[in-house]
Amino acid sequence: MKFHIETWGCQMNDHDSEKLSGLLVQEGHEPVASVAEADLVLLNTCSIREKAVHKVYSELGRLREEKEQRPLLIGVVGCLAQQEKESLFRRAPQVDFVLGTMAVKQLPKLVEEALAGRKRLIDTQEYPDNHLFPPEVTQRLPMAKALVTIIEGCDHACTYCVVPSTRGPERHRPFADVLAEIRGLVGRDFREVELLGQNVNSYAGGCTFAELLNRISEIDGLEWIRFTTSHPMNFTRELAHVLVTNPKVAPFLHLPIQSGSDRILRRMGRQYTAEEYLERLEYLGEGRKGIRLSTDFIVGFPQETDEDFEDTLRILDKAAFDASFSFVYSPRPGTPALRYQDDIPASMKSERLSRLQARQTELTLQSHRRMIGSIVQARIESHGPTESGHWLARTGQWQNVHLAVGAGILPPFGERVAVKITDAGPHFLRAELVL
Ligand code: 5AD
Numbered sequence: 335m336k337f338h339i340e341t342w343g344c345q346m347n348d349h350d351s352e353k354l355s356g357l358l359v360q361e362g363h364e365p366v367a368s369v370a371e372a373d374l375v376l377l378n379t380c381s382i383r384e385k386a387v388h389k390v391y392s393e394l395g396r397l398r399e400e401k402e403q404r405p406l407l408i409g410v411v412g413c414l415a416q417q418e419k420e421s422l423f424r425r426a427p428q429v430d431f432v433l434g435t436m437a438v439k440q441l442p443k444l445v446e447e448a449l450a451g452r453k454r455l456i457d458t459q460e461y462p463d464n465h466l467f468p469p470e471v472t473q474r475l476p477m478a479k480a481l482v483t484i485i486e487g488c489d490h491a492c493t494y495c496v497v498p499s500t501r502g503p504e505r506h507r508p509f510a511d512v513l514a515e516i517r518g519l520v521g522r523d524f525r526e527v528e529l530l531g532q533n534v535n536s537y538a539g540g541c542t543f544a545e546l547l548n549r550i551s552e553i554d555g556l557e558w559i560r561f562t563t564s565h566p567m568n569f570t571r572e573l574a575h576v577l578v579t580n581p582k583v584a585p586f587l588h589l590p591i592q593s594g595s596d597r598i599l600r601r602m603g604r605q606y607t608a609e610e611y612l613e614r615l616e617y618l619g620e621g622r623k624g625i626r627l628s629t630d631f632i633v634g635f636p637q638e639t640d641e642d643f644e645d646t647l648r649i650l651d652k653a654a655f656d657a658s659f660s661f662v663y664s665p666r667p668g669t670p671a672l673r674y675q676d677d678i679p680a681s682m683k684s685e686r687l688s689r690l691q692a693r694q695t696e697l698t699l700q701s702h703r704r705m706i707g708s709i710v711q712a713r714i715e716s717h718g719p720t721e722s723g724h725w726l727a728r729t730g731q732w733q734n735v736h737l738a739v740g741a742g743i744l745p746p747f748g749e750r751v752a753v754k755i756t757d758a759g760p761h762f763l764r765a766e767l768v769l
């Protein structure tokens with residue numbers, strides 16, 4: 335059978351798709367690049383905001399039409415599957431099976447039953463060993479870095495967030511398993527890994543997250559370790575020290591703040607004040623200058639006043655974030671924030687979002703411009719030049735680089751090279767290859 339997987343959402347979903355693909359390949363099924371060629375389509379879904387859910391349902395509408403023309407199996411997996419469970423069949427009767435985020439290894443069983451003609455199959459149980467997936471099965475996407483799960487689930491309880499219910503409580507992979515997987519990846523020529531978890535820095539699989547980073551960094555041949563994502567309350571002095579002193583830990587920290595207003599942070603259940611967040615950043619000490627800092631914001635949280643929003647704009651400048659991702663608050667099913675009335679008009683939410691993003695664009699541009707003239711390391715992430723003739727690369731600080739290379743030079747995919755920054759925009763840097 336030929337299968338195609340469509341993935342929405344975060345890196346955790348990208349990596350789950352690599353695992354799901356591996357399970358199907360192991361059963362003799364063949365991955366194909368488009369829905370048109372496929373006998374089975376898996377939608378690996380996200381439900382973090384309502385917009386993500388709309389995208390899934392509109393794709394399901396398109397697939398229903400396709401299914402009216404020819405035999406087609408449709409499976410829904412991921413966070414929306416976990417959230418909606420059986421109710422997905424009511425809204426989308428064309429779906430053959432629903433598989434939850436903590437039942438990944440049950441995929442072959444569901445597919446086999448669906449192929450035998452059984453309808454409306456579902457498994458959204460929490461299998462306690464879901465996080466112990468055999469790495470040799472994973473079918474990796476053609477990327478220059480490898481994704482590695484270290485922790486699944488989340489024990490925080492932010493009032494706006496579906497993740498604790500869609501991904502369950504924290505489960506930690508033993509550090510020996512993580513090290514063995516990464517040694518295997520380096521043996522297959524990966525030079526960079528990204529450690530994944532809803533909250534990587536609460537890692538406790540036999541050592542702390544900071545210790546895990548140090549142990550991984552001892553693996554010969556590995557060049558950069560990245561990680562995502564982190565909660566400020568679990569950002570320790572020990573981790574800050576490793577980040578600024580261990581050269582194999584890429585100099586980039588994504589530390590979501592969500593708001594600059596203490597009143598809103600309290601209602602979000604974030605467990606810190608804006609001042610306490612800034613104190614955590616001070617753990618980086620002098621090393622802060624070498625670390626690129628990014629964050630997430632939610633604007634228009636229920637009862638966010640102009641004053642609260644001004645606090646958010648102020649923190650943007652105070653923390654001097656090099657980049658941020660910002661979103662309009664989206665009420666999510668089953669979350670505690672539903673008890674607050676979503677009372678901010680849509681026009682005000684989008685106006686606040688635009689103001690925040692405009693200021694961030696200025697800050698990002700300034701931060702990028704400071705790099706002009708410097709020489710940094712970047713990894714080649716394209717197999718050839720784009721139409722405009724440059725190659726795509728990524729710095730240790732997670733910036734996109736449009737790279738000019740001399741005529742006749744073919745930098746190998748996945749190689750780390752030295753580049754000289756020649757120009758900067760808010761979304762990417764221009765650079766020349768240094769030979
Ligand atoms: N509405 C808007 N944004 C949200 N996020 C999480 N839940 C919501 C929601 N209900 C944002 C947060 C988080 C990022 C991954 O998504 O900023 O850090």
Ligand code: SF4
Nearest residue numbers: 343344380381382413
């Ligand atoms: Fe979306 Fe969160 Fe699920 Fe990732 S974990 S797919 S961001 S809801």
